[in-house]
Amino acid sequence: MSDLLVVSDLRVTFGGRPNGRAGGRTKSWARRGRTGLVAVDGVSLRVAPEETLAVVGESGSGKTTVARCVVGLQRPDSGSVTFEGRPLGPVGRRPPELQRAVQMVFQDPRSSLNPRMTVAELIGEAWRTHPAAAPAGDRPAALRRVLADVGLDGDVAARRAGDLSGGQCQRVSIARALAVGPRLLVCDEAVSALDVSVQAQILRLLVDLRSSHRLALLFITHDLGVVHQIADRVAVMRGGALVEEGPAGQVLGAPRHEYTRTLLDAALDLGAEA
Amino acid sequence: MGEPLTAPRATTAAPLLRADGLTVDLPAPGGGEPVRVVDGVTFDVPAGTTVGLIGESGSGKTMTALAVIGLLPERAATGGELAWRGENLLRPGTDWHRVRGHEIAMIFQDPLAALNPSLTIGRQVGEILRRAGRPRAEVRRAVADLLDRVGVPDPVRRMDAYPHELSGGLRQRAMIALALAGSPSLLLADEPTTALDVTVQARILRLLRSIQQEQGLAMLLVSHDLRVVAHVADEAVVMYAGRVAERGPAGATLRRPAHPYTRALVASVPAVRTRTALADPLPGAPATPANRPSGCAFHPRCSLARDRCRIEVPRTREVEPGRWSACHFAEEVIGS
Ligand SMILES: Nc1ncnc2c1ncn2[C@@H]1O[C@H](COP(=O)(O)OP(=O)(O)OP(=O)(O)O)[C@@H](O)[C@H]1O
Ligand SMILES: Nc1ncnc2c1ncn2[C@@H]1O[C@H](COP(=O)(O)OP(=O)(O)OP(=O)(O)O)[C@@H](O)[C@H]1O
Ligand code: SF4
Ligand SMILES: [Mg+2]
Ligand SMILES: [Mg+2]
Numbered sequence: 001m002s003d004l005l006v007v008s009d010l011r012v013t014f015g016g017r018p019n020g021r022a023g024g025r026t027k028s029w030a031r032r033g034r035t036g037l038v039a040v041d042g043v044s045l046r047v048a049p050e051e052t053l054a055v056v057g058e059s060g061s062g063k064t065t066v067a068r069c070v071v072g073l074q075r076p077d078s079g080s081v082t083f084e085g086r087p088l089g090p091v092g093r094r095p096p097e098l099q100r101a102v103q104m105v106f107q108d109p110r111s112s113l114n115p116r117m118t119v120a121e122l123i124g125e126a127w128r129t130h131p132a133a134a135p136a137g138d139r140p141a142a143l144r145r146v147l148a149d150v151g152l153d154g155d156v157a158a159r160r161a162g163d164l165s166g167g168q169c170q171r172v173s174i175a176r177a178l179a180v181g182p183r184l185l186v187c188d189e190a191v192s193a194l195d196v197s198v199q200a201q202i203l204r205l206l207v208d209l210r211s212s213h214r215l216a217l218l219f220i221t222h223d224l225g226v227v228h229q230i231a232d233r234v235a236v237m238r239g240g241a242l243v244e245e246g247p248a249g250q251v252l253g254a255p256r257h258e259y260t261r262t263l264l265d266a267a268l269d270l271g272a273e274a
Numbered sequence: 275m276g277e278p279l280t281a282p283r284a285t286t287a288a289p290l291l292r293a294d295g296l297t298v299d300l301p302a303p304g305g306g307e308p309v310r311v312v313d314g315v316t317f318d319v320p321a322g323t324t325v326g327l328i329g330e331s332g333s334g335k336t337m338t339a340l341a342v343i344g345l346l347p348e349r350a351a352t353g354g355e356l357a358w359r360g361e362n363l364l365r366p367g368t369d370w371h372r373v374r375g376h377e378i379a380m381i382f383q384d385p386l387a388a389l390n391p392s393l394t395i396g397r398q399v400g401e402i403l404r405r406a407g408r409p410r411a412e413v414r415r416a417v418a419d420l421l422d423r424v425g426v427p428d429p430v431r432r433m434d435a436y437p438h439e440l441s442g443g444l445r446q447r448a449m450i451a452l453a454l455a456g457s458p459s460l461l462l463a464d465e466p467t468t469a470l471d472v473t474v475q476a477r478i479l480r481l482l483r484s485i486q487q488e489q490g491l492a493m494l495l496v497s498h499d500l501r502v503v504a505h506v507a508d509e510a511v512v513m514y515a516g517r518v519a520e521r522g523p524a525g526a527t528l529r530r531p532a533h534p535y536t537r538a539l540v541a542s543v544p545a546v547r548t549r550t551a552l553a554d555p556l557p558g559a560p561a562t563p564a565n566r567p568s569g570c571a572f573h574p575r576c577s578l579a580r581d582r583c584r585i586e587v588p589r590t591r592e593v594e595p596g597r598w599s600a601c602h603f604a605e606e607v608i609g610s
């Protein structure tokens with residue numbers, strides 16, 4: 001099967017003036033003249049249609065940075081990202097259908113939503129940006145449906161994002177990303193703020209969309225139990241690089257790299273405490 | 275780790291914190307009746323212990339913690355009692371500046387929203403250390419030490435980073451350092467380890483435990499991670515739709531739940547070492563505080579529900595020594 005997403009040899013440095021670009025937000029380290037921090041150091045990944053690739057690994061190992069490159073919010077120093085063979089540039093220069101095809105749920109749900117906008121406005125905005133995905137008929141009914149899919153009551157629609165709980169914000173982010181009908185969803189710790197029961201509901205939704213809409217997932221998580229449940233393949237990152245990659249059962253069942261074993265050993269299990 | 279308290283603890287000394295019938299009302303979005311998002315929550319946090327607060331997303335856990343540190347949204351109204359060393363924090367005139375940071379500190383659920391985006395994390399942590407009386411000359415060293423203790427690699431370099439320059443897990447550790455900098459007696463930890471890989475998580479949990487043993491730190495640990503709660507909490511409080519579903523020793527609560535909601539939660543935890551099927555979702559819609567079902571708020575989703583559940587709000591009863599449940603049929607649940 002041909003790959004949907006291909007990430008090749010991605011490299012991202014922060015603060016060290018790569019290509020002479022050290023303006024704006026990177027001032028703290030750059031101005032102090034420190035050497036740059038290599039956040040991503042030659043990462044290559046592939047995701048096939050309908051496939052779920054889980055990315056696990058050390059905190060600070062570059063997972064979010066890779067994800068931001070995929071959705072075009074971070075420009076890599078070198079390497080490339082392609083979708084169905086077409087290069088994916090910065091998000092602003094992507095043709096609308098590619099913007100729509102690749103959506104992301106961010107790690108900090110609260111700060112990724114404008115706190116003053118209502119949930120109805122947030123999802124309405126997504127539909128306005130991608131009219132092809134907007135519901136043809138009754139909008140309020142469609143809105144209620146996308147909210148119900150993520151376990152939210154319809155009365156949430158009138159609330160401002162700033163007045164929602166952490167897990168409610170996270171579900172609004174998921175609903176907003178799914179509302180435009182993406183073909184690849186990048187989930188950065190997308191279910192970490194949810195109780196396990198709601199979490200299972202959302203994972204079921206994603207698994208259903210995988211077969212009904214051929215949705216592919218790039219699923220970043222620290223929860224190895226969830227990886228077991230939904231991933232086809234797993235990539236393990238440490239220090240900006242992949243240390244191991246393979247089918248989920250194999251990586252979690254018979255890890256080859258020592259770091260993967262360390263991770264599995266440190267994972268707590270319920271009921272094993274006695 | 276995590277020896278669950280099995281013996282009922284001595285009740286002579288007043289607990290450090292006691293929530294007694296705590297209520298929080300928030301204004302409804304379009305005006306109208308205020309919404310009771312915390313509805314009669316009762317629990318104790320004795321010094322040196324950890325209470326795990328778990329429950330459905332939106333059930334009022336963060337609001338409960340924010341009430342304890344006096345940071346509820348502006349138009350919130352509170353009721354009931356929050357006794358801190360025997361003094362009610364909810365009475366008007368509480369000196370929050372004295373309490374906040376040094377007596378009670380909080381690790382916020384969303385570090386990016388809670389940290390000041392325009393100051394380096396070293397400045398933010400240093401400011402608290404200075405206010406706690408550290409001499410200026412020592413502050414930089416102390417900040418680096420603290421960041422090192424919470425597992426920030428290369429702390430001397432990282433202290434000059436702004437929050438947006440850190441990964442999610444590094445920000446979370448910076449947030450933990452900020453909360454610990456004032457040497458509080460009570461730490462309100464709202465989902466403190468969600469962005470951490472399991473090895474860093476284990477390190478943080480060990481650190482908190484050692485501070486607990488050395489300094490008698492008490493903790494209210496809000497977490498969706500039942501594995502973490504099972505390992506570190508002495509007591510567990512389970513919330514559903516703004517109310518306490520059950521509370522009791524953490525080990526017993528998670529092993530033999532006394533409320534059907536807790537039982538459903540425990541059954542949904544995926545195993546780490548083997549592949550488990552995705553749990554069946556609870557039937558029906560989640561309860562919202564705005565339209566809380568009559569009687570037992572869980573009844574539309576409960577497999578044990580019968581007529582009485584739809585009519586009568588269950589009274590919270592002691593169903594086993596030290597275990598309290600708000601289910602009419604708790605004995606049946608424990609026994610099954
Ligand atoms: N804008 C930035 N400026 C400077 N450094 C950055 C920036 N964004 C990320 N970094 C650094 O790059 C490295 C990789 O960060 P990234 O967020 O990709 O990690 P991660 O694997 O997602 O970690 P976590 O699991 O903690 O979220 C970290 O050391 C981080 O501090
Ligand atoms: N500022 C606010 N104004 C009005 N309602 C709010 C506000 N913040 C939260 N709420 C509502 O109060 C209820 C309780 O929220 P809270 O944040 O305590 O939930 P939580 O148990 O911490 O959930 P989560 O696990 O998702 O973080 C939710 O239904 C939420 O929508
Ligand atoms: S009181 Fe009734 S509805 Fe509520 S949890 Fe118990 S059995 Fe279920
Ligand atoms: Mg990240
Ligand atoms: Mg919360």
